[in-house]
Structure formats: structure tokens, C-alpha cells
Amino acid sequence: MNNLAVNNLSLVFAFSLVVVSLGIVYKEKLGLEKDIIYSVIRAIIQLVIVGYILKYVFNINNIILTLVMMFIVFFNASYSAYKKSAGIPHSFQISFIAIFCSTSVTLGLLLLAGTLKFIPSQIIPITGMIASNSMVAIGLCYRNLNSNFRDQRQQILEKLALGADLKQASYPIIRESIKTGMSPTIDSAKTVGIVSLPGMMSGLIFAGVDPVFAIKYQIMVTFMLLSATSISSITVCYLSYKQFFNDKKQLR
Known part of the structure; x- marks a missing residue:
């Protein structure tokens, strides 16, 4: 098995990829900055909630x-x-x-x-x-x-x-x-x-x-x-x- 792991620090570094996207949008004046930030925040919240829900559902197995x-x-x-x-x-x-x-x-x-x-x-x-x-x-x-x-x-x-x-x-x-x-x-x-x-x-x-x-x-x-x-x-x-x-x- 691989020893790959995603921890909080690696997620912080990965966020730099979002910053790259924001930089491109800002440079080209596309006006999508708010949409990107909103979508990222929403995705994080949704995934965290779903992760805990699925963990519970999988354990219950009902x-x-x-x-x-x-x-x-x-x-x-x-x-x-x-x-x-x-x-x-x-x-x-x-x-x-x-x-x-x-x-x-x-x-x-x-x-x-x-x-x-x-x-x-x-x-x-x-x-x-x-x-x-x-x-x-x-x-x-x-x-x-x-x-x-x-x-x-x-x-x-x-x-x-x-x-x-x-x-x-x-x-x-x-x-x-x-x-x-x-x-x-x-x-x-x-x-x-x-x-x-x-x-x-x-x-x-x-x-x-x-x-x-x-x-x-x-x-x-x-x-x-x-x-x-x-x-x-x-x-x-x-x-x-x-x-x-x-x-x-x-x-x-």
C-alpha cells in the first residue's frame, strides 16, 4: 500500500492552486473572483458535512x-x-x-x-x-x-x-x-x-x-x-x- 496522506498542511499548500486561478481571473478582468471564492467555500463546507454523514451512515449500515x-x-x-x-x-x-x-x-x-x-x-x-x-x-x-x-x-x-x-x-x-x-x-x-x-x-x-x-x-x-x-x-x-x-x- 502507498503511504500517501492528505493532511491539513497539504491542503493549505494545495490552496495555492486556487490562488493561481484567482490571479488569472484578476489579470484578465473576468469578474469571477467572488464566484470562485464562493464555490470553494461551499465545496469545503459541503464535503466536510457529507464526509461526517457518510462516516455515520457507513458505520450504521442501515x-x-x-x-x-x-x-x-x-x-x-x-x-x-x-x-x-x-x-x-x-x-x-x-x-x-x-x-x-x-x-x-x-x-x-x-x-x-x-x-x-x-x-x-x-x-x-x-x-x-x-x-x-x-x-x-x-x-x-x-x-x-x-x-x-x-x-x-x-x-x-x-x-x-x-x-x-x-x-x-x-x-x-x-x-x-x-x-x-x-x-x-x-x-x-x-x-x-x-x-x-x-x-x-x-x-x-x-x-x-x-x-x-x-x-x-x-x-x-x-x-x-x-x-x-x-x-x-x-x-x-x-x-x-x-x-x-x-x-x-x-x-x-
């Missing part, structure tokens, strides 16, 4: 508490995705359904395969990984849906006038939005191991695990995230496109 933590992850990820919807009706509920479906299906398959055990030290981190990637995919889908329904308004109206139903008029936008949501994960999978050594693999290697053994976990994560982003993207797009029409099937 199924109900684990499910509560999973629900909290679902809720926060759904709320973050909802804020990116730019006013799409019912986007919070849609985001929650999409994240719940993608996480449940992915975790269910991994549990059935025996890859994971339903214990908080495994389920909660993996749930967070799946939900966060689904959240990003959903945000991209919302952005693409909004821009395309705005830019292609005339084409959609013409299709509706010619007798197309809502799905037929919207299908090119739905398909393009699903591709947009999935693209970052697909691109990441193409370069994993060549350009980047992702978090789980790097963490295991830092902990002294055999790199060949760590690779197996990263392959599992790659499959897991591809599944999650595809499920969340298709779910959110097919639940969202009708929100761009009113009760009379007219484009809003």
Missing part, C-alpha cells in the same frame, strides 16, 4: 438510511437539472423520473450480477456517480430541446398543418437531443485510459491497488455511465417534448 441517502441524491440531482430547463413545465418531475429510472435500472443490473452489494459504502457513491452523469445529460437535453423548438418553430408548425401528430413533428428534435445528452459520455469512453485516467481508477491506484485490477472497476463504471446517460436522455426527451405544446396541441 437499509432505510441508505435509501434515504439515495433519495437525497435523486432530489438534489433533479433540482439541479430542473434549474437548467429554462422554464419547461414539469421539468423537476421529469428530471426526477429520468434520474430515478436510469439509476434504478443500472444499479439493479449491477446488483443482480453480483458486481455490487447493497451496502451504503458501495451503493451511495455509485448512486452519486450515476445521478451526476444523468443530471449533466438531462441538462444538455433541455438546452437542445429549448434551442431547437425555438429555431425550428416554423418547420414544426408546417408539419402540424400538414397533419403530423406531436411526436412526428418533434421527432427530429427528440432524436438530436438524445444524441446531445449521450455525446459527452460516449466521447469520454473513447479516450478513457489513453487521455484520461478517471476518478475511480485513479483513486484505486493511489490507494495501492494493482492497476490491472483497477481497470476492471473502471470498465464497469464506463458501462454503467453509458447505460445511465442513455436511459436518462431518452426518458427526459420523450417526457419533455409535449411540454412545448398546449392542450390544443398548438406550439407554445
Whole structure:
């Protein structure tokens, strides 16, 4: 095992990296100083709180508490995705359904395969990984849906006038939005191991695990995230496109 350790002094030295970022922002007059300081302080507070909570949850090893933590992850990820919807009706509920479906299906398959055990030290981190990637995919889908329904308004109206139903008029936008949501994960999978050594693999290697053994976990994560982003993207797009029409099937 490696003797690597992160202590308070090393964190103080690491803070100099934030100072570098602040220096660049100040020099270029980007006006992001307050955002950087706020985000750093918030990240530290959140991580400290979560660290102590997870330590408690892991020690208790209670199924109900684990499910509560999973629900909290679902809720926060759904709320973050909802804020990116730019006013799409019912986007919070849609985001929650999409994240719940993608996480449940992915975790269910991994549990059935025996890859994971339903214990908080495994389920909660993996749930967070799946939900966060689904959240990003959903945000991209919302952005693409909004821009395309705005830019292609005339084409959609013409299709509706010619007798197309809502799905037929919207299908090119739905398909393009699903591709947009999935693209970052697909691109990441193409370069994993060549350009980047992702978090789980790097963490295991830092902990002294055999790199060949760590690779197996990263392959599992790659499959897991591809599944999650595809499920969340298709779910959110097919639940969202009708929100761009009113009760009379007219484009809003």
C-alpha cells in the first residue's frame, strides 16, 4: 500500500492552486473572483458535512438510511437539472423520473450480477456517480430541446398543418437531443485510459491497488455511465417534448 496522506498542511499548500486561478481571473478582468471564492467555500463546507454523514451512515449500515441517502441524491440531482430547463413545465418531475429510472435500472443490473452489494459504502457513491452523469445529460437535453423548438418553430408548425401528430413533428428534435445528452459520455469512453485516467481508477491506484485490477472497476463504471446517460436522455426527451405544446396541441 502507498503511504500517501492528505493532511491539513497539504491542503493549505494545495490552496495555492486556487490562488493561481484567482490571479488569472484578476489579470484578465473576468469578474469571477467572488464566484470562485464562493464555490470553494461551499465545496469545503459541503464535503466536510457529507464526509461526517457518510462516516455515520457507513458505520450504521442501515437499509432505510441508505435509501434515504439515495433519495437525497435523486432530489438534489433533479433540482439541479430542473434549474437548467429554462422554464419547461414539469421539468423537476421529469428530471426526477429520468434520474430515478436510469439509476434504478443500472444499479439493479449491477446488483443482480453480483458486481455490487447493497451496502451504503458501495451503493451511495455509485448512486452519486450515476445521478451526476444523468443530471449533466438531462441538462444538455433541455438546452437542445429549448434551442431547437425555438429555431425550428416554423418547420414544426408546417408539419402540424400538414397533419403530423406531436411526436412526428418533434421527432427530429427528440432524436438530436438524445444524441446531445449521450455525446459527452460516449466521447469520454473513447479516450478513457489513453487521455484520461478517471476518478475511480485513479483513486484505486493511489490507494495501492494493482492497476490491472483497477481497470476492471473502471470498465464497469464506463458501462454503467453509458447505460445511465442513455436511459436518462431518452426518458427526459420523450417526457419533455409535449411540454412545448398546449392542450390544443398548438406550439407554445
